[in-house]
Amino acid sequence: MSEWRKDPIVNRWVIIATERGKRPNDYKEINDEKSSRECFFCEGNEAQTPPEIIAYREQDTVRDQPGWWVRVVPNKFPALSIHGDAQQKNSGVYQYMDGVGAHEVIIESNNHIIGMDEQTDQQVEEIIWAWRDRSLDLRKDTRLKYIQIFKNTGPVAGASLEHTHSQLVAVPFVPEDVREKIEGMKEYRHQHQSCVLCDVIGQEISENKRIVFESTHFICFCPFASRFPFEMTIVPREHQFDFVQLREEQVKDFAHVLRNSLRKLTSMIKNIPYNMVLHTAPVNQGEEHHFHWHLEIIPRLTIMAGFELGTGYFINPTPPEIAAQALRETVEVYHVGEKYEMEVPQYV
Template identity: 45%
Template sequence: MSDIRKDPIVGRWVIVAENRAARPQDFEHAERKANGRDCPFCEGHEHHTPREIVAVREPNSMANRTGWRVRVVPNMFPALESDGELGRQSDGLYDMMHGVGAHEVIIESPRHISSTSELSEAELTEVLCIYRDRLIELKKDHRLAYGMLFKNVGPGAGASLEHIHSQLIATPIVPINVWEEMTGSLEFYNYRGKCIYCDIIRREIESKKRIVFETSEFVALCPFASRFAFETWILPKTHCSRYEKIDSAAASELSGVLKGVIESLEKILEGPAYNYIIHTAPFDTDEVGHYHWHIEIMPRINKAAGFEWGTGFYINPVPPEAAAGALRGT
């Protein structure tokens, strides 16, 4: 089992997971890319993954057989494992605990495709609903504090398999970046009496210059302090702290926005590697006035180097106003 260790100086957490070194690397095997041969996520290869946790299936199809549209399985090389107790321990300066949590893979299509833009809106809606359902389920486990849903597309974004999938890692600690968003937005709320994300949305819709798309319930924009070139966020216009409250109608609308943004990014950047991450409130947080769930989409065309690692300062070569203008123009 992995362990979770805390840096005693800055409080950053690290998962030390030896088994992760052994996982397969599609991108080192060019022949696999062409046709999905040997791909453990393709339909008909269900026996190559651990047994499914849940799936969206045709009526009368059987678990771990063909006939599914979205399939959730445990990660074969999990960073965190679901069995056991946390066993928090301290050894002088150092705090650590067992690597307890969940690490699931959401296989988003039986077809060997790789990008969200290749899903239909109906297919993507089912994926977005499965995200919600998994968060609701994992929240019931009181050892867990947070569920992070994310997607890596392309080797430049850290993907190790090509077949379209996203991941959910549920951690026994609220991650530091989430904590910073929670405390930063709470500070604003206490001082100004309103949600900073709602304020950003209102202001950006007024000025228009960083808006990419807008629908009745969602807005896609390039944030004022974008870390990455063409970084784009999607936010619900109506205040809501928790992604898992999304209903099917909103998921359907969101699928159009998410697919649209990724299609535009791919058109302009010629199929970039990218990540997206769902930012939502920690499990023990009820609906709160200060936090606003959203999706951050990060094309990985400029590489973080020594300066970024050392400082937490980012250098972005494309002003978000120019990025939004280009994305709107597609």
């Protein structure tokens, strides 16, 4: 059983993940981990993952057998588990509790595709529906307070498996970083009687310096205070606090914007490592109507080092205006996936 431990100075919890238990000797082989072995996530290898939680699959196919196009399984080495006791315990100055939570993997294709941008719009829609289904199901466990959906692509960005996948970690606290965003949004609303992200959308459209592209329901832009080169934010034009509020026509549009934002990035820098982070309202905490959900795409071209670890400040060597211009102008050379040959998007 993993363990949550609270830092005795700041209100931040850490997961001591014994399930992934690395003994000191394990790190000596750190460079050999990327050996090319058979892929656990490819169709036909269903037995190599824990049993599926849900899958979108063809009629008359069987659980944990081929015939699916999106498949969600528990992480084989989960950082957290739904078992255990969510009671905090004390030991002198320290606090800890069982590693309660959930850790799931969304396998985004039955094929060994590496980039989400190599998928069709339709397939990305299915992935978004899977995120939504899992989020709605997990929040039934009222111990869980936040559901973090994210995606790591490339070893530098923390992906240990190549096959395109995203992850979901549900935690029994509202993380401080999420609380900070909520408080910032509340504070702005208090001062201006409006939503800061709604106002950002308005200003970005009118200045037109950092927009990557616009669609019917979303805008994608490089944020004014980008922490990372080519960082992008995708935000719905409509004020929604929780991404599960997405309507069907928005899902379609979100899929299109998401895939094409990534395509622009990978067209510009091949095999670029990146993280995708979905920011949405906490669950089981009362509805946080002030929140405006959004998704961040974070390319990992710079390294978080001592300065960032000490201060929380980031140094970004590429102004977002230059990043956005480059992304807008990128000729979208499409790396054709095995199954998919798609239209070139009509943006810009």
